[in-house]
Amino acid sequence: MVQPERTAETPTTRAVGVSLRSVSKSYGATAVVRDLDLEVAPGEFVSMLGPSGSGKTTTLKMIAGFEQPGAGSVHFDGRDVTDLPPERRDVGVVFQNYSLFPHLDVGANVAFPLRMRRVPGQERAERVQRALEMVDLGGYERRRVAQLSGGQQQRVAIARAIVFEPRLLLMDEPLGALDRRLREAMQLEIKSLHERLGVTVVYVTHDQEEALTMSDRVVLFRDGAIEQHGSPREVYERPSTAFAADFLGDSLSISARLLPGGLLEVPGLPAQRFPLGTGMPVGPVRLMWRPHAVEVTAPSGLPAEFSADRLRIPVEVLAGGYAGDVTRLRVRFAWGDEGVVATPSRGIDHRRGSSVDLHLSLASAVLLPVQS
Amino acid sequence: MAGVLTTLDPTVPGAAVRRPGHRRGLGGALPAVPLLVVLGLLFVVPVAVVVGRSFTYPDGATLANYRTALTDPVARQFAWNTVRTALVVSVASCLLGYTYAYAMYRAGRTVRVLLLFCALLPFWTSLLVRSYAWTVLLRDRGVLNELLLQLGVIDAPLPLLRTSLAVTLGMTQILLPFVILPVYAAMTRFPPDLALAARSLGASRRRVFWEVFLPATMPGLVAGAVLAFILAVGYYITPVLLGGPGDQPIAVLIENAVQQRGDWGTAGALSTLVVVLVLALLALGWRFLAKGLLGARR
Numbered sequence: 001m002v003q004p005e006r007t008a009e010t011p012t013t014r015a016v017g018v019s020l021r022s023v024s025k026s027y028g029a030t031a032v033v034r035d036l037d038l039e040v041a042p043g044e045f046v047s048m049l050g051p052s053g054s055g056k057t058t059t060l061k062m063i064a065g066f067e068q069p070g071a072g073s074v075h076f077d078g079r080d081v082t083d084l085p086p087e088r089r090d091v092g093v094v095f096q097n098y099s100l101f102p103h104l105d106v107g108a109n110v111a112f113p114l115r116m117r118r119v120p121g122q123e124r125a126e127r128v129q130r131a132l133e134m135v136d137l138g139g140y141e142r143r144r145v146a147q148l149s150g151g152q153q154q155r156v157a158i159a160r161a162i163v164f165e166p167r168l169l170l171m172d173e174p175l176g177a178l179d180r181r182l183r184e185a186m187q188l189e190i191k192s193l194h195e196r197l198g199v200t201v202v203y204v205t206h207d208q209e210e211a212l213t214m215s216d217r218v219v220l221f222r223d224g225a226i227e228q229h230g231s232p233r234e235v236y237e238r239p240s241t242a243f244a245a246d247f248l249g250d251s252l253s254i255s256a257r258l259l260p261g262g263l264l265e266v267p268g269l270p271a272q273r274f275p276l277g278t279g280m281p282v283g284p285v286r287l288m289w290r291p292h293a294v295e296v297t298a299p300s301g302l303p304a305e306f307s308a309d310r311l312r313i314p315v316e317v318l319a320g321g322y323a324g325d326v327t328r329l330r331v332r333f334a335w336g337d338e339g340v341v342a343t344p345s346r347g348i349d350h351r352r353g354s355s356v357d358l359h360l361s362l363a364s365a366v367l368l369p370v371q372s
Numbered sequence: 373m374a375g376v377l378t379t380l381d382p383t384v385p386g387a388a389v390r391r392p393g394h395r396r397g398l399g400g401a402l403p404a405v406p407l408l409v410v411l412g413l414l415f416v417v418p419v420a421v422v423v424g425r426s427f428t429y430p431d432g433a434t435l436a437n438y439r440t441a442l443t444d445p446v447a448r449q450f451a452w453n454t455v456r457t458a459l460v461v462s463v464a465s466c467l468l469g470y471t472y473a474y475a476m477y478r479a480g481r482t483v484r485v486l487l488l489f490c491a492l493l494p495f496w497t498s499l500l501v502r503s504y505a506w507t508v509l510l511r512d513r514g515v516l517n518e519l520l521l522q523l524g525v526i527d528a529p530l531p532l533l534r535t536s537l538a539v540t541l542g543m544t545q546i547l548l549p550f551v552i553l554p555v556y557a558a559m560t561r562f563p564p565d566l567a568l569a570a571r572s573l574g575a576s577r578r579r580v581f582w583e584v585f586l587p588a589t590m591p592g593l594v595a596g597a598v599l600a601f602i603l604a605v606g607y608y609i610t611p612v613l614l615g616g617p618g619d620q621p622i623a624v625l626i627e628n629a630v631q632q633r634g635d636w637g638t639a640g641a642l643s644t645l646v647v648v649l650v651l652a653l654l655a656l657g658w659r660f661l662a663k664g665l666l667g668a669r670r
């Protein structure tokens with residue numbers, strides 16, 4: 001077993017790279033993770049995002065060693081650890097429900113991994129103190145776990161997971177049980193811990209906003225496989241499927257059709273030359289815009305228009321919500337497609353039933369394949 | 373490093389945050405009132421009569437009965453028999469009960485139900501019958517001795533009946549469910565993630581058991597131990613039927629005082645002392661009993 005170094009002088013050397021190679025896992029007849037490949041670079045902060053039951057926790061458990069893959073292998077820095085038991089992987093794990101030991105006080109909880117590693121008493125106490133200070137719980141050693149608030153318990157759990165300076169930190173919805181305000185504060189704190197420790201982090205969440213704000217890279221799960229992965233900006237602005245587009249946030253999309261000769265046809269309008277190479281076969285596609293990429297103006301009363309690389313389409317407002325600097329509108333096209341746009345809160349009638357004009361630039365559109 | 377968190381976390385207090393318990397009004401206990409009245413009549417009244425007699429028998433207010441009860445060497449001997457037996461039986465019940473409950477916890481569904489059924493079997497036969505059944509098994513020409521003789525393991529019957537061993541066996545079998553149930557309940561409340569957390573922190577399976585699982589389920593075991601001890605202190609039939617002269621419990625002495633000598637005073641004093649002992653134990657073990665039997669209320 002590789003013993004973690006004692007000090008944090010050279011943090012990056014401690015971080016480990018993780019790779020999952022063709023990993024599958026089934027429970028009985030149900031395939032829960034399917035032929036999954038994933039590379040996590042040393043020191044990277046990767047979020048696994050996806051709907052409930054998409055296999056995020058199962059994947060995390062295989063990295064931690066709690067579950068054995070049915071097929072495939074798990075590697076740390078290129079070394080096969082598939083058969084290594086969890087206690088020998090040097091991985092810190094933080095659970096949604098904190099999982100603190102109820103029979104131990106805060107100090108003893110944090111000292112637990114050091115005791116398992118036979119770190120002598122004096123050094124142990126110092127490291128416990130330092131870890132607790134890192135999560136702003138200095139002086140809480142003698143507190144009983146049950147006397148702490150949820151946020152405090154989760155910070156004890158984090159201190160316990162980092163005190164032995166693991167090379168990899170796994171977190172399974174660590175903030176899921178906390179209220180919104182506390183969650184946002186803890187997001188910042190976890191981010192800053194990641195930067196200070198330089199440790200590799202794999203973070204599970206089903207909150208897309210959390211994944212986008214915290215991560216170097218977002219891995220989107222769907223039915224036990226990776227739908228898409230990339231930087232937050234990539235996956236948000238350039239989703240590769242309608243599922244990814246929907247899961248990562250609000251959007252507006254219309255069905256269209258690619259015709260031979262680089263032409264694009266939008267319902268009810270004459271086909272136009274499409275300005276971008278698409279790499280997509282001729283046939284139905286969806287055009288998607290994020291809310292901020294759509295311009296909204298008061299209704300002109302004119303019919304829809306498709307010229308050069310711009311579309312102007314009148315739509316009906318289904319619902320409007322004032323949200324400070326922007327107003328979000330849910331709108332419906334004449335042919336039935338619905339979507340969400342955002343517009344500065346000025347001069348737009350956002351009451352239900354009113355109508356507005358949308359200005360859509362093809363340059364900022366994302367072309368999504370239509371699922372068969 | 374005083375940081376972001378202290379300023380942003382609304383829950384960081386100067387003092388510990390106490391979770392407000394689930395306080396329910398006394399009104400919630402209303403449906404229990406009729407039962408409490410019946411229990412009161414059947415239990416409190418007779419106890420009050422016995423306690424009363426211990427201070428007044430045979431003629432007016434007196435502490436003489438307690439002097440006798442506390443100084444009489446015979447009473448001391450019987451008291452020691454009782455406590456010793458109860459201790460041995462509690463320890464045996466805890467060891468066996470924890471192991472049994474752990475087997476239930478680890479077993480598959482079918483085996484678990486079967487084990488639970490077997491654990492509860494003793495509740496469905498009378499105490500007297502079960503104690504006699506042990507005499508059939510353990511006496512000189514009993515099932516066990518015959519078997520050993522047949523097998524040639526022994527030449528002469530082992531003296532098994534009328535020994536402490538027989539008492540321990542008989543009482544442990546009867547008290548086992550009282551340990552198994554709270555221990556098993558505590559085990560089912562053990563969050564499996566706790567074991568995973570411990571593994572990831574560097575504990576082997578063995579250390580997870582000794583350092584996390586056992587301590588976390590300890591309230592259940594303590595509850596079972598307290599129950600078993602309290603019940604064992606009051607046992608009468610089993611030690612009388614299975615035990616030797618050195619195993620006779622205080623209950624025998626009490627019965628003797630009343631039946632043979634009509635000495636309600638000494639009997640009352642002895643009984644009161646036993647009740648006080650039991651109540652003291654209950655007070656000491658209350659926290660664990662509440663936690664072990666009802667589960668931790670947050």
Ligand SMILES: Nc1ncnc2c1ncn2[C@@H]1O[C@H](COP(=O)(O)OP(=O)(O)OP(=O)(O)O)[C@@H](O)[C@H]1O
Nearest residue numbers: 027028032050051052053054055056057058059206
């Ligand atoms: N021990 C198990 N036995 C049988 N099925 C399981 C087991 N663990 C998970 N599953 C199933 O595997 C699937 C994936 O579960 P997993 O916990 O990995 O999902 P998840 O992405 O973490 O979801 P959530 O966001 O709800 O936590 C689910 O359908 C779940 O029911």
Ligand SMILES: [Mg+2]
Nearest residue numbers: 056057058172
């Ligand atoms: Mg999960």
